[in-house]
Amino acid sequence: MQSVELCAGAGGQALGLERAGFAHDALVEIDAHACQTLRLNRPAWDVREGDLRTFDGRPFAGVELLAGGVPCPPFSVAGKQLGKDDERDLFPEALRLVDEIRPRAVMLENVRGFLDAVFADYRQSLKAKLTKMGYVADWRLLNASHFGVPQLRPRVVIVAVKKEIADQFAWPEERHHNPLTVGEVLEDLMAAKGWQGARSWAKRADEIAPTIVGGSKKHGGPDLGPTRARAAWATLGVNGKTLAEEAPEKGFVGMPRLTIRMVARLQGFPDDWQFHGRKTHAYRQVGNAFPPPVAEAVGHQIAAAIRSKRIHAVA
Numbered sequence: 001m002q003s004v005e006l007c008a009g010a011g012g013q014a015l016g017l018e019r020a021g022f023a024h025d026a027l028v029e030i031d032a033h034a035c036q037t038l039r040l041n042r043p044a045w046d047v048r049e050g051d052l053r054t055f056d057g058r059p060f061a062g063v064e065l066l067a068g069g070v071p072c073p074p075f076s077v078a079g080k081q082l083g084k085d086d087e088r089d090l091f092p093e094a095l096r097l098v099d100e101i102r103p104r105a106v107m108l109e110n111v112r113g114f115l116d117a118v119f120a121d122y123r124q125s126l127k128a129k130l131t132k133m134g135y136v137a138d139w140r141l142l143n144a145s146h147f148g149v150p151q152l153r154p155r156v157v158i159v160a161v162k163k164e165i166a167d168q169f170a171w172p173e174e175r176h177h178n179p180l181t182v183g184e185v186l187e188d189l190m191a192a193k194g195w196q197g198a199r200s201w202a203k204r205a206d207e208i209a210p211t212i213v214g215g216s217k218k219h220g221g222p223d224l225g226p227t228r229a230r231a232a233w234a235t236l237g238v239n240g241k242t243l244a245e246e247a248p249e250k251g252f253v254g255m256p257r258l259t260i261r262m263v264a265r266l267q268g269f270p271d272d273w274q275f276h277g278r279k280t281h282a283y284r285q286v287g288n289a290f291p292p293p294v295a296e297a298v299g300h301q302i303a304a305a306i307r308s309k310r311i312h313a314v315a
Contacts (some may be wrong), residue, residue: 001021001022001023001064001101001192001306002022002023002024002025002064002065002066003023003024003064003065003066003067004019004024004025004026004027004028004057004060004061004063004065004066004067004071004097004101004103005017005024005026005027005028005067005068006028006055006067006068006069006094006097006108007028007029007030007052007054007068007069007070007090007095008027008028008029008034008038008047008068009029009031009034009038009069009285009288010034010037010038010285010286010287010288010289011038011041011042011273011274011289011290012032012067012110012267012268012269012289012291012292012295013026013107013109013289013290013295014027014045014104014291015269015270015273015292015295016290016291016292016294016295016296016297016298017067017107017147017295017296017299018025018154019084019292019296019299020295020298020299020302020303021174021299021303022064022067022298022299022303023063023161024045024046025046025060025069025126026046026047026060026260027045027046027047027048027261028048028050028052028068028237029047029049030049030050030052031285032049032066033281033282033284033285034243034275034276035047035049035276036276036277037275037276037277037285037314040276041273047082047150047215048129052093053090053093055093056098057096057100057101058100058101060101061100061101061102062101062103063101063103063143063200064102064103064104064105064306065104065105065106065299065302065306066101066105066106066107066226067106067108068094068095068108069108069109069110069290070089070091070093070094070106070108070109070110070243075097086213088121089148089160090300091126092135095104095109095126095129095130095171098130098133098135098160099124099133100216102133102225104161104165104306105159105160105161105162105165105169105302105305105306106158106159106161106163106296107157107158107159107298107299107302108137108157108158109154109155109156109157109158109290109295110155110156110158111156112134112141112154112156114139114156115139115156119202122144123139125204126158126169126183127243130160130197132215134144134162134163135160135163135273136160136161136162136163136166137158137159137160137309138158138159138160139155139156139158139209140156140157140159140161140171140264140274141154141155142154142155142156142157142294142298143155144172144179144268144291144293145176146174146175146241147172147174147175147209147289147291147293147294147297148175148179148268148293148305149267149294150179150180150181150184150185150208150209150264150266150267151179151181151209151210151211151212151268151291152183152208152209152210152211153211153212153291154211155184155290155294155295157249157294157298158226159302161260161277161299161302161305164310165270165305165306168304168305168308169301169302169304169305171298171301172297172301173290173301174299178208178244179208180208180226181202181205181206181208181209182205182206182208182209182235182236182238182266183201183202183203183204183205183206183236184202184204185266186258186262186265186266187199187201187202187263188263189259189261189262189265190202190247190248190256191247192247192250192308193246193247193248193249193250194249194250194251195247195248195249195251195252195256196240196250197248197252197253198248201256204236204237205236205238205257205310206236206280207235209233209236209266210224210225210229210232210233211225211229212224212225212263212266212267212286212287213225213229213287214283214284214285214287214288215287222242222243222244222279223241223243224240224241224258225240232272234255237255237256238256238257239255239256239257240258241257241313242257243259243263243279243283244256244257244258244259244262245257245259245279246259251300258281258284260275260279260286261308263283263286263287264286265290267286267287267289267291268291268292268293269286269289269292270292281312293299
């Protein structure tokens with residue numbers, strides 16, 4: 001099955017959907033560093049670097065899935081929550097592309113602020129426009145930790161499927177056991193350069209990670225967030241003021257910092273997924289990513305709904 005990916009970022013959602021059986025016909029992303037990350041990991045992918053507003057979806061008419069993560073600042077409580085009045089709101093562009101491509105299904109993700117009461121009219125307007133185009137739309141708040149990601153990361157996932165397959169789509173089941181802790185996930189990386197304190201640190205880091213934040217282009221460097229977030233990391237024995245280039249050296253004393261690779265693992269990326277750019281650019285890509293395991297879980301359900309319709313048609 002084929003898909004088109006919007007606002008692809010560092011490829012978290014695209015990777016998850018690839019695991020769920022989707023091949024990407026095109027991936028649209030405006031950030032040059034993220035585009036290089038996509039090309040670095042998947043040279044065969046057709047990465048379209050540029051503004052989504054200039055992307056023409058008509059050549060891709062009929063692909064099975066249109067997916068993406070439109071910018072979250074218009075709905076984030078960390079921003080001004082301007083919604084449709086925010087120039088970064090790209091939901092109208094996503095709807096334009098749904099109309100041009102008419103895929104079997106649509107999958108869009110955003111921050112939990114999208115579900116705030118102030119956006120009730122916005123949500124209903126979005127649903128009404130999708131309904132008019134022949135889709136049944138719904139959304140759900142999914143927490144990455146319920147899909148094996150060792151992080152507290154709630155995200156809204158919007159799924160719209162053609163009416164004829166709406167009865168075949170079901171949201172993925174959440175796991176009934178907790179994911180691994182930060183210490184369990186990162187102990188080997190912390191010990192990579194011979195730090196003797198890695199094991200005792202891992203025992204202290206006995207919870208899942210707080211929400212990893214990537215910051216915007218205007219704000220946010222290679223750190224683990226504002227004061228409250230850093231305090232949460234400190235309870236796990238992590239210095240969240242900056243990120244490290246490498247794991248702690250042998251004989252290191254104090255609270256270790258995380259590396260880009262460590263943060264990527266906490267986001268659910270495989271260790272062989274590389275990030276282009278220096279620390280600030282790489283961390284921004286990781287911090288803003290959609291965890292691949294969550295995208296994979298939803299993608300499997302969308303794929304099953306599409307296949308079931310094919311099977312019924314053949315029968």
